[in-house]
């Protein structure tokens with residue numbers, strides 16, 4: 001079954017409402033770069049989601065970068081899954097390495113978030129990846145496998161089929177260093193095989209696996225050409241509409 005490619009921006013803690021509006025206007029002017037056979041999304045700060053939902057070209061969906069896995073309650077500073085879903089949010093990141101390292105999120109907390117996202121009919125984007133010392137000591141496969149299995153625990157096969165997994169080696173994030181497309185493909189294939197063995201064979205065929213870490217307009221096509229990589233999760237290069245459009249064109253050209 002063909003998987004629909006996905007180009008997803010992660011704006012992290014960047015952009016005011018005015019800046020988000022300028023991005024949406026500029027991308028609207030370059031919307032001919034958006035290809036009908038590709039899905040697009042931007043995971044943006046909460047304060048910019050409204051202007052993006054109203055102003056982005058209709059093909060570009062909105063995503064959140066975080067959620068708290070409770071229905072509602074006395075959780076000062078947090079946002080509930082139902083609030084995001086009602087608002088029209090389609091995707092929610094879970095387990096980004098910045099949340100794991102800076103905010104101490106455990107695999108168990110990440111799994112609670114993934115389940116809450118699914119229960120509210122949004123698509124979880126489970127981020128996994130090894131850090132530099134884990135890579136250098138040959139632990140990539142074990143680290144990634146553990147994060148995938150624990151992150152998806154308790155999901156049904158059909159939930160896993162709809163989910164997105166982003167392989168983002170921590171050492172490649174914001175560093176200008178990418179994994180080679182071939183190395184990223186090896187890990188993506190291992191993730192797919194692991195899901196087939198431990199969860200469900202048809203879910204493994206359907207689940208989308210993205211690469212993230214210093215993806216730019218000039219290297220995105222090399223990742224998309226890999227058989228097990230279905231798109232990219234992009235930080236820095238998603239902040240400018242022109243570079244988002246250039247990446248969209250590169251994906252369209254690689255289809």
Ligand SMILES: O=C(CO)COP(=O)(O)O
Nearest residue numbers: 010173174213214235236
């Ligand atoms: O963390 C990332 C996306 O979630 C990757 O960030 P960069 O594309 O800036 O390396």
